[in-house]
Amino acid sequence: MAGTSQPLHSAWSETIPLFAFSTAVTLRSSEQGKFIYCLRHILLFILNNLKAVCKKRQKQVECLTCHVCLQGLWASVLQDIYNEPKLAFVIRIRGINGISPTICKVLQLLHLHQIFNGTFVKLNKASINMLWIVEPYIAWGYPNLKSVHKLFYEYGYGKINKQHIALTNNSLIKRCLKKYGIICIEDLIHEICTVGKSFKVANNFLWPFKVSSPCVGGDGGNWEDQINRLTRRMYSSLHKNIFI
Template identity: 60%
Template sequence: MGATTVPTNEQILVPETLLKKRKSQEKARAERTAAIEKKKASNKEKRGVIFKRAEKYVKEYRDAEREKIRLARVAKKEDSAYIPAESKLIFVIRIKGINKMPPKPRKILQLLRLLQINNGVFIRVTKATTEMLKIVEPWIAYGYPNLKSVKELVYKRGYGKINKQRTALTDNAIIEETLGKYGIVCMEDLVHEIYTVGPNFKQASNFLWPFKLSNPTGGFRPRKFKHFIEGGDLGNREEAINALIRQMN
């Protein structure tokens, strides 16, 4: 009968170590797979929520437009003029540089984040902002943006402020990370909050980096630095701001 060799401690330990390593790797792999599946399910659920919200917003916008038309018809029937509610939202574009600018308007333009020519921002209409706009009127064009303008600006030119950096809004997760606590988790939420001047308008507006617009197609008017009503581009142009946004976006 041949002599049997007894395995050394080292020979026993090697397979055990490998086995433990294999088990650890399998566990890590299973955890990764579970995390991926969980994320997929979460993303699917989020997409469903976003889709439902978008549908709700479309209905809300459509109903509001129909109500305007209805009220205008009623007014016409009764031989009176229909006066729509005053807009709560203003879009401001800086169109003039800093030459010969006094300190006060310079400070206001800084507060409004209009640091460069062709910068644009959304502003809530209040007594304070109305007064500020009057002071800086010789340097800006502004008016009341419609839903189409708000959407096109946010989708085409929208950048977020992430850690004080200008960040492209390539993913809804970027919006959710900063504004999720306010119930704003996607582009449509952001558009809705801005357009309706919702309760978290300030946070949504400050999250958006000032828009960097192009010179208008065809250029500004020859008398650019005259007021809009005098044939120039400065000051309040009310709904006509939408045409300028199209030219500059």
């Protein structure tokens, strides 16, 4: 018959109920021809509509892709406005039980040797990859100036002659970092917050911050700006430095 000589697409043959074919076979030849003719037109109508819908969806996807590309281009042109955070504060929240050698090595590179140690990290492609590797073992985010001030004034310790010395006097900072233009604690805070050219030296001068366990919360991962709320819960009233 003329209607049965045209093959149907395999994807559509699966969607057609089997009873339709079994019913068509039992009909007389004239009725069977009319049935298949109508069925073919119905399928063609559905296919044409689906093609139109697919074209519409494809145009929407292309427009969305173009919009995303334009956003990225605009952000690269106006980089002063759309800069991503350059500084992260990272806190280790888990111990050493069951840690693989790779994770242990990354934690050492981040100077997170003990639980509830916190350090500053300059964000770039390499450091972000390191943070992703150890993300279940750390809480990290983007600190604001208020949180950095509180960390320095209450938990700030420096490495002076390989000793753990509280930053209670500007003369200690001046003696160690004068050649880098850092002569007081405010210079040190500014260098860390702005991720200046002497950030690595300033960060290596600092001893990892020791914070206390939070009473509530403390999940691992990227807290973004909520890291400031977490660090506030970790602040202890003990061992406050009276800065001179």
